[in-house]
Amino acid sequence: MFLKRIQVPDFRVLKNVDITFDPQLEPRVFPLGSQNGGGKSTLLQLVFVLLHCAIDPEKLHLVENLLQGFTVKHGTDWHSLATIEIFDNKFENIKLEYLCYSRQSIRTLLNHQAAQSPYCQNIIVLSPQALLGEIFLACRINASITSDLHAVLKEVAAHTFLAAPSTQIFHFLSLESRKKLFSRSSIEDSGSYIADLKNLQESLPNLFTYDLSLVDTLVNLFREARDRDFSAVVSTGQYGHSYHQILEKMNSALVGKQISSRSDLTGVQFHLDGSNTELQPEDLSHGELKRFSIYIWLTSQNLKDAIVLMDEIEIALHPDWQYQIVHDLVKWGPTNQYILATHSYELCQAVTPAHVKEITPNLLPQTV
Numbered sequence: 001m002f003l004k005r006i007q008v009p010d011f012r013v014l015k016n017v018d019i020t021f022d023p024q025l026e027p028r029v030f031p032l033g034s035q036n037g038g039g040k041s042t043l044l045q046l047v048f049v050l051l052h053c054a055i056d057p058e059k060l061h062l063v064e065n066l067l068q069g070f071t072v073k074h075g076t077d078w079h080s081l082a083t084i085e086i087f088d089n090k091f092e093n094i095k096l097e098y099l100c101y102s103r104q105s106i107r108t109l110l111n112h113q114a115a116q117s118p119y120c121q122n123i124i125v126l127s128p129q130a131l132l133g134e135i136f137l138a139c140r141i142n143a144s145i146t147s148d149l150h151a152v153l154k155e156v157a158a159h160t161f162l163a164a165p166s167t168q169i170f171h172f173l174s175l176e177s178r179k180k181l182f183s184r185s186s187i188e189d190s191g192s193y194i195a196d197l198k199n200l201q202e203s204l205p206n207l208f209t210y211d212l213s214l215v216d217t218l219v220n221l222f223r224e225a226r227d228r229d230f231s232a233v234v235s236t237g238q239y240g241h242s243y244h245q246i247l248e249k250m251n252s253a254l255v256g257k258q259i260s261s262r263s264d265l266t267g268v269q270f271h272l273d274g275s276n277t278e279l280q281p282e283d284l285s286h287g288e289l290k291r292f293s294i295y296i297w298l299t300s301q302n303l304k305d306a307i308v309l310m311d312e313i314e315i316a317l318h319p320d321w322q323y324q325i326v327h328d329l330v331k332w333g334p335t336n337q338y339i340l341a342t343h344s345y346e347l348c349q350a351v352t353p354a355h356v357k358e359i360t361p362n363l364l365p366q367t368v
Contacts, residue, residue, distance in 0.1 A: 001159040002028070002337050003307045004093075005085040006047060011070065013039040014046070019357050021337070023087055027330045027355075028337040031348045034359035040341035041168045043359065044309040048162040049172070050082060050098050051307070052206055054126045054137060055153040059204070062172050064131040070100070072135060077105040081137075086307075091152055095142035099123075106136040124149050161303065163208040163294070164311035166197055172207075173200060208297045210290050210315075217300045218268050221246060222261040253295040253332070255288065286316040291325070298332045306336045314344035326350035 008017040017039070021030050034040045049066045053059035072079045081098040088094060101109060106125070113120045122145070127137040141149050162169075170178050173196055180193040201207060225242040232240030251258045257279065258271050270279040294313070308329075314322040323346040329338050340347065348356045 001089075001156070001305050001307055002087045003047070003084065003339065004087055005083075006043065007083040008043065008046065009080055011046060011081060012042050013037065014042060014359070017043065017359060019359070021339070021357070022354065025352070025355055027326065027351065029326045029329055029351055030337070030339050030355050030357055031344070031351065032339055032341045032357045032359070033343065033348070034341075036343075038359050040359060041164070041311050042171075044162060044164070044311050044339070044341055045169070045171055046082060047084065048160060048207075048309055050096075051084065051160040052157045052162075053204075054098070054139065055150070055157050057128075060127055060131070060137075061174075062204070063127075063137060065174055066171050067100075067131060067135065068171075068175055070132070070135070072100050072102045072105075077102070077108070078138075086156060088155070089305075090155065091145060091147060093142070094145060094152060094156065096153075096156075097140040099138045099140060101136040101138060103130060103134060103136070106138075109138070122149065124153070159306045160309075161206045161208070161301070161306055162309045162311070163210065163297065163313070165315065166209040168311050169200070169207065169209065170197075172204075173197070205301075208301075210293060214293050214296050215267060217296055218259075219261065219265055221296070221300060222268075223265055226265070249299070250292075250296075253292055253328075257284070257288070287318060287321060290316050291321065291328070294325075295328070295332050298329075298336075303333050304335050306333070308333070308336050308338045309341075310338060311341045312343075313340050314342055314347055319344075319346045322346040323350045 002023045003021055004023060005020045006017065007019075008014040010016075019032070032040055032043070045066060049063050053062045079100045081100050083095065083097045086094040086096070109120060109123065110125070113123070122142070123138050123140045125136065125138045127135075130136055139153065141152060145152055170181060170193075173193075177193060177196040180196065183193075197209075201209060222243065225246045228242040229240035232238060232242075247260065254270075256273055258273055259268055260271070261268050270284060271277060272279065298308075313325060317325060322344045326347060327350065329336075342348070
């Protein structure tokens with residue numbers, strides 16, 4: 001699956017955005033730049049929430065949270081939120097236009113659909129109830145798609161992922177949860193911003209934050225490998241090699257250090273290469289942990305042919321590692337497409353100029 005084009009006419013700071021990605025370019029890694037506040041994070045969040053969340057009724061509240069403050073302009077029947085073009089081997093070219101309708105205009109649309117008007121045949125109403133009390137979200141799919149339209153959207157949703165710092169995804173939370181970020185009184189209770197963020201992560205497995213604890217994920221990977229080895233003994237009489245293979249791959253993602261699981265599989269431990277001395281958490285740098293966490297996330301999710309949106313991947317990485325991370329991503333998930341919102345010059349240097357995309361800044365007028 002490959003994201004070919006994104007058009008956003010008017011959403012928050014995004015004005016007349018039109019970005020294309022060439023599927024013929026290798027590697028399939030595309031840096032996306034803009035000024036601070038230029039809309040990089042907003043664009044990734046919008047694409048993710050539309051492609052991954054909008055088709056799932058249980059995730060529509062996340063779409064609603066992101067749309068806070070957005071309205072359909074008075075006097076218009078509908079507003080085009082975004083148009084996204086995707087190529088997929090199964091469905092080939094997919095064009096999705098996400099439309100916001102007012103309460104009156106959605107009634108007109110539903111009446112046309114009931115009358116089987118050809119204009120409405122390829123439009124799916126995604127929100128049966130109004131978002132923010134007044135907005136109904138729908139999706140128009142290009143007429144060349146002959147498969148079940150819901151099946152197309154679900155396939156796209158399953159192959160769309162977002163990785164970002166926890167500070168960049170608070171738009172997915174409710175307005176009440178966002179306000180907690182600046183409320184000292186709620187920091188320690190179960191209703192704190194951190195608790196709300198954790199609940200969001202648990203309910204949205206296709207979303208990854210770089211500061212997420214990896215212990216449970218690592219232990220599960222080791223346990224699954226051990227279980228596969230035990231199964232091999234039962235079926236073949238010989239112990240399998242899954243545990244050693246996954247250990248070897250994890251160690252290849254570390255630089256100068258090695259990982260192992262505790263004997264009772266209750267945790268993991270790190271060592272220097274060639275040393276049995278256990279390293280403490282403070283002995284691993286922020287950059288090492290972040291790079292390793294990205295590798296484990298891609299491995300544990302078993303991402304293949306996915307659209308992977310990654311925000312500020314370069315934070316905490318040395319310039320050499322910022323350059324190297326492009327090659328790491330290709331090595332760790334060679335069939336995926338990666339769109340990286342970034343300020344890193346080194347990361348952009350790791351690909352050709354044709355790979356690098358930019359959101360044209362919409363500068364505010366200066367006041368004297």
